[in-house]
Amino acid sequence: MGYIEDLRALVGTRPLILTGVTALVIDQQRRFLMVQSDEVWKLPGGFIELGESAEEACRREILEETGIKIGNIQLIGVFSGESYFTKLANGDEYFPITIAYVTEDIRSGDLTPDDKEIQRVQFFKWSAFPKELVERDRQIFQSFIESLISNGRKG
Template sequence: MNYIDMIRSIAGSRPLILTACAIFIQDEKGRVLLQHRTDTDNWGVPGGFMEMGESVEDAARREILEETGLTVGEMTLYNVFSGKEFYFQYPNGDEVYNVIVTFLSKDVSGTLQADHEGYDLRYFDLDSLPEDMIPTSRRMLEKLGADPSLPR
């Protein structure tokens, strides 16, 4: 039983505050990698929750490898997202207030391959995101797309 399952066995579907991580992986054209998720049937940024004793950097790299088949090299801390706009209710009723630590990387290797958590993986232009996105992912990517300090 993993950490979240253990907490859910006590709290049920009531709201939890959980620490998640994601890496905005960009290709040579500046497009960002998104995952069509099986748990929500929406597009979102690949990533997930930390496990006990894991650093956010290690968790982010682990999640990307598991969900995309890619190994992340150099990455840069981008932002921490939290607050009521990062509340999410899963289709099964589980509620979470996310604290999402995000990184940027263009340094990846391996073969892009979806796992059981995703139907598909695809790169999208920040100004042409899919309509059916997880709201929290859309909020993060809108901030990323509007950030004038990032190279294009």
């Protein structure tokens, strides 16, 4: 069992605070990488394991979920609060703290979903982006765009 499964064995479905990571992975055509899980498109990512840095967890999760190996990552921001509360179908509850990164440093790999959590992986042009985003991802994209504007860059 992993860290979260061990915690759940002790506390049951009671709310936990869990720290996770995600990344905006941007390819050379300026497209964004998204994963489809349970019919919903979202940013790839997951939770940090014991002894792992946030950066290591981000690279691991992107590779596991998408088959893409990334290099250098830059912090976008940290997203947390009551509006991110999650209750899973099995009754587990948690408040995530999500550390979001951005990278254009795609080192290798082929788009390959893990077939456990992820059914599809795809790069999207901004004009063809999935319209329905979870609140966390919407706010991450908004923060990323605001940082581009404040730094005088266009996406």
